[in-house]
Amino acid sequence: MLLEVRDITKGYDSGGEHVQVFAGVSLSVNAGEAVALTGESGSGKSTLLHLCAGLERPDAGQVALDGQTLGDMGDGARARLRRARIGLVFQQFNLIPSLPVAANLRFQAQLAGRENVTWTDTLAARLGLVPLLGRYPEQLSGGQQQRVAIGRALAGRPGLILADEPTGNLDEATGDAVMDLLLGLVGETGAGLLMVTHSARLAARLDRRLHLSGGGLC
Amino acid sequence: MVRATLAALMAHWWRHPLQLVSLAVGLALATALWSGVQAINGQARDSYDRAAQLLGQNRFARIEAADGQRFGQARYIALRRAGWQVSPVLEGTWRDGDRRLRILGVDPVTAPPGAVPQTVTGGAGLRPFITPPGLAFAAPETAAALEPATGLPELRATAGLLPGVLVMDIGIAQNLLSAPGAVSRLIVAPEQPMGRPPLAEIAPDLVQRAPQARADISRLTDSFHLNLTAFGLLSFAVGLFIVHSAVGLAFEQRRTMFRTLRAIGVPLAVLTALLAVEMLMLALFAGLAGVALGYGIAAALLPDVAATLRGLYGAAVPGTLNLSPGWWLGGLAVALVGATAASAQSLWRVWRMPLLAPAQPRAWARASARSMVAQTGIAAGLALAAVALAMWGQSLVAGFALLGAMLLAAALALPGVLSALLGMAERAARGPLALWFWADTRQQLPGLSLALMALLLALAANVGVGTMVASFRLTFTGWLDQRLASELYVTAENEAQAARLREWLAPRSNAVLPIWSIEGSLAGAPGAVFGVADHATYRDNWPMLRMQPGGWDRVARGEAALINEQLMRQAGLVPGDMLRLPGGHTLPVAGVYSDYGNPRGEAMIGVDLLTTLYPQVPRLRHAIRADPAQAVALARSLVEEFGLPPDNVTDQARIKALSLGIFEQTFTVTAALNVLTMGVAGFAMLMSLLTLSTMRLPQLAPVWALGLTRARLARLELVRAVMLAALTMLLALPVGLLLAWALLAVVNVAAFGWRLPMHLFPADWARLTALALLAGGTAAAWPAWRLARTAPADLLKVFAHER
Ligand SMILES: Nc1ncnc2c1ncn2[C@@H]1O[C@H](COP(=O)(O)OP(=O)(O)OP(=O)(O)O)[C@@H](O)[C@H]1O
C-alpha cells in the first residue's frame, strides 16, 4: 500500500467557533493507481490533500506513506519524505517567485538529489515550456504557471503525486495533454496519483473515483 | 466615500498594530537621534557664547601689568586723570570650604557699553550694587547652589552669566578678596580722546594687550563641536533614511489594498489626499514623541559632555538642559520633512501603478531595479562632486559639503553594489538551495535597502568619528609627551623670585629651561614668539613636522626661527621663507612644528636672541629637567621654599593624567552616541524585516511545501540578515575611513588650521564588525523565530488565496 489514510478528522477554529471539515475519512492509493477526488467547493478536498502530503496534521486518525506513519515523524523527517517521495501541484501559486522557470522546474528534483537532465528536458518539451524557461513566474499566465508546477512535480519521479485541480486553469486540449502526461508517468513508474478535479470527464479517465461530501467520503 | 476609504485605511492599522507601532517608533527614533545631538550641541554652544560675552573679554583691549600680576589702583586713577577711557576689573578666586567661585569685580560707572552684562548696569540696580554690602550677580544655577551664603553680598540670579562666576562691584570684591586697592586689569574703551599721553609715560610697568590676544575660548571648543556637528549631520542622514524606510514600508504593505480601493472606484485624488493627511498626522505625533525622547538622551549624556568640555577647555557648561523652541521645531521638521519626502515618492508610485498591476513582489522588484539604476547614477555624480570638493575645496562649507556628498553617494550606491554582489553569488551558486537563497536575497533588497543604507551610515559614522577621535587622542597624547618632555613647570611671581629660583634649582636639577615669550603680531595676526634654550630636551622631543638639516643649531645661534603649523598655513610660510618678527627683525624659517589646540600662530627663536630683541620679556616661566622619581618631592619643596601658589608648579605626570582623563570622557560621549546610532539602525532593520516577513510567506511557502522545514527556512533568514550586515560593513569600512580622512585633513584644517595625522585601528573595526553582525542577527531573530512558528495552515493559505 502506497498511501493509507485511516479515520482522519480535521476541523478549524475560526472566529471563536470550531468548524468541522470532515470526520472519519479513510482512503488508500496503491502504487500505479490513479484516483480522482471530487466534491463541491469547500467540502475539504484541498485540506485532505494537504494532510496526505504531511503539510498539516490531522486532529485524529493516521496517514501512512510507504507504510510509515506521518504522525510519528518530526518536522524534518516529514520534509525529507516530501522532498523525495511526493510531487505536489497546488490549486494556485505553486512557484517560487524569485527563480526563473527553468530553476523552478528543477528545484525539487535537485533538492532531493535526483535530477535527471534528459528527463527534465523531455518534460519541458512535452509541457510546451521550452520558450518560457528564462521567464519569471509573474510573467506567465495561470495555465502556464500550472504546467510548470506539474513539470516540477514530475521532475523528481516521485512515488506519489498529489495534484489539486492541476488542469483547472487549462483549456480542454492542453488539459487532456497534461492528463496524458500524468497518467503516462503513473503507468511508467508505478507512481500513485491522487487528483482533485471538478471535471467528471477527467475523473472518468482515472482508475477510481472518491466523492467528498457532508464531511465524509462516499 | 472619504469616510469609507478612511475606515478601510485605518482598518489596516487596526489589523496590523505592529506595523503601525514600528512606523511610529521609527519616526520617533529618527527624530530623537537628531534632536538629541542638536540639543547637546546647542546647549554647549550657548554656554560658550555666554562665556565669550562675559565682560566682553575678547572684544576690548586691556591694560595689565607686564608680569600679569595685580597692580595698585593709583595707576588706574592716574590714567583716568590723563584722559584714558579705562575701567578697572579685579578678578580672583573665593573659597568657602570646598566651593570655589570666580569673583569678578567691575566698575559699572566707567565700564564701556557692552563690557558688563546689561542686568548689572541696568537702572535701579546700580545704587544697591555699589553700596555695601552690595549685590552679587550669578547664573541661576550658581545662585541656587550657593544659598544660604556666608560672607557674600546678597545674591541675584540672572541669566546670561557663566556658572561659577559672581559679578559684583569692584570695591566689594576688593574687600571680599582681601585685596584693598588692587586691580587685575583695565578694560580699554574703543573710543579714546586724541592727544592723551602715551601709556609708557604714565605707567611704564603696564602694557596694553590687543583684543583677542587671549586664547578665544569659543575657537578652542569648536574643535570638539565639530565632532558633534559631524555627528549631527550623520544622525540626520541616518534619521532620514529610517523615516524613509518606515514610510515606504507602510505603503508597500498596503499596496494590494490601494489597488482594490481604486478598482472599486475610489478616485486617485481622494486616496492620495487621505494618505498624505494620514502621514502628516503620524509624523506630527511621532515627531513630538521623538523630540521628547531626544531631550531625554541629551539630558542623560549632558553631564558627560559638560565634564568633557570643562576638562578640555575650562568652559563651564551648565549640567541642565534648556528647552529651546528652535530644536523642538527642528526635530519636528525632521519628522515632517522626512515623512513628506518619503510619502511623496511612495504616493507617486501609487499614482503610477497600473490598476491591475500584478501584486507579485518580483514585478515590484523589477520596477525598483529601474530606480536602482537611476540611484546608482546619482551616486556616481555625487561621488564625482566629492572628489572635486576634496581636490579644490578649501572652506569649512566645502568640507561639510564633501562629507555630505560622500555619505549620500555611498548610501545611494549601496543597493546597486549589493545587488551586483548578490548577482555574482547567484551565478556562482551550486545547488538549488544556494541559487534560491541568493536570488531571494536579491529580490528582498528593495524592501531592505533603506534600512541597510541607515546601517551603512551608522557604521561609517562609527568608523569615521571613532577614527577621528582616536587619532586625535593618540596624536594629542603623543604631542603632549613631546611638548611636556620636562618633568616640572614652574612660574615665578616676579623677576627677583625667578632669579632666586634659577639659582636654587641649578644644583638640584639636570637643567632649568626658560619658557619666555612675548606677544605680538606675526604675519598680520596676533601671535607669540617664544625663546628656546639649546638643549637636548628640544632637539630630541619637539614635535617637528618639517625641519631643515642643522635647524636646531641655526636656531641656537639666532640665525633661524621655527614656526607652528598654524602660522605656516595662515601665512603660507615654508622652510626657507623669511619670517618678520614683531619689531621688524626678520629670520629665515628653519622648520615647522605641530601645535594642536592652539588657535594662533607662534614662532620659536633662540632664547638669547629673544632677550636681545625684547629686553623687557617677562622671565618667569621655566621647565625643569630632573629625575622623574624626584619630581613630586622637588615640586613640594619648591612650593615650601618659595611660598609659591600650588598652581604655579605643575608636574608633567599630572597634566598628562588630566589630559588622558579628558579624552576618556570625550570617548564616553562619542561611544554613547555611536552605540545609539547603531541601535537605531538595528531597529530600522528589525522593522523592515518584520514588515517584510508578512509579505514573504508567498515566497517561502512553495519552498517549504517542496521539502524544507520551517526551522531551516528560519535559519536561512537569519543567515541572510547577518550576511547582508556583513556585506554592508565591508562597504562601510572604506566609507568610514574616507569620512575620517575628510574630517581630519579637510574640515579640521579649514576650521582650525592644523591637520591631524590619521591612525588606523583595526581592532576597533573587528569589534564594530561583530557589533554589525550582532545587530543584523538580533534584528532577524524575532522575524525568524516567528517564521519557525508559523502555523502550516497559514503557509497553506498561500496556495488557496488571492494575495
Ligand atoms: N486555515 C483555515 N482556517 C479556517 N478555515 C479553513 C482554513 N482552511 C480551510 N478552511 C475551511 O475548510 C473548508 C475546506 O476547505 P478546502 O480548501 O479544503 O475546500 P475545497 O474542497 O478544496 O474547496 P475548493 O473546491 O473551492 O477548492 C472550507 O469551508 C474552508 O473555509
Ligand SMILES: [Mg+2]
Ligand atoms: Mg481546494
